[in-house]
Amino acid sequence: YVTLRRIEMFETAMSKIEPGHDRVAEAIDEAWRQNQTEEYRAYSELSNAAHTDPDLAAVFRPAMAAYDLARRKTAMALFSAQEKRAEGFHLRRDVTRFLLDGLATHGWFGDDGDTRAAQILQFLKVLAREPESRRLLAKAARDATARPDRREPRKPPSRRG
Template identity: 45%
Template sequence: MNDRDDTENSHITRLPDPAALSSGEFNRSRRTRLRILGAGVAVLARDGYKKLSTTGVAKEAGITRAAMLYHFGSRAELIEAIIRHVTRRRIDMYTAAMEGLPHDEGFLERAVDIAWEQLQTPEFEAYTELSLASRTDPALRALMEPALAAFDRARREAALGLFPRYLSDSVEFDLRRDIVRFLLEGVAQQDGITFNREERTGALLRFLKLLIGTQEGVALLRKVARGAHEDDAA
């Protein structure tokens, strides 16, 4: 588990760090909170939102329920903390995976692979559970909406600093990112590929790489992106 402070991204730091120390607390309190939050992510990913409980998370974390409630006093407080934690974690994981990626001809292909790999994690599964549950739970939706907005802006801000300038400065930059992100997230969330899974997901990944990385694909994306800019300006 990564417990470094997230200070690089201005959008994601608008979500308070749920493991931050209060005045006079020792570092072990932060480690305990991170342990609890990691356990909450694991329970969400494995068992789903409805089965998330303070008792279950405490058991997963290997601590007493009383000890867990000292840090997060109710299920609602725990859920709010998990939302903030998993949002920050996903940006942190993305940045760590993309940092140092060579700015060579294979950059975009590797970026697609990283995007897909990170959708196979407990963090994304927990995020999906929370997102889906928030559609019919107004209280949860009120917590998720700022987290979703922070994630969207923070992911873009991170990409601007991680992608080669010739890509981040291009008119189709956001369209490229949206196509990759939302197509892959849709596949991961629906999980509807029930036969020839490896072959079909492989074909989707190859298609994405061709669409965003070949001259023909980029020309099409550029045309669509410029059309969107013209519509916005009209």
């Protein structure tokens, strides 16, 4: 339910962003607003719990994949063909999404939390607009694809009595 509700909220909000506006800034602001909702908090809690609960993971991982696909389709409909063809488009989307998610989930900064959150939102908007930032992210994506890290993940130490 929470995933379907988040998809609906995201699609509805993004469909209201009008051409000619700063779509990137509006999309970032809206994604941040949505990360302040009860739906986001429930989604975040379920996502975290799914890491350690195999039964929940079996149900929730497909829901998370559906949400990711819906966000991707919505972005593809929101932005122009030129914007979507720009190098690093999807990486910028991912960086924005996961930084906002982390900020919403773990961004308890104390007294200056609102200021720091505003600075991070502004950083993401600059990152999305600046050609040099776009080039650096595109290079990072190319480099990661060309030379993937092939190391096996570390296994936890065995428990021997």
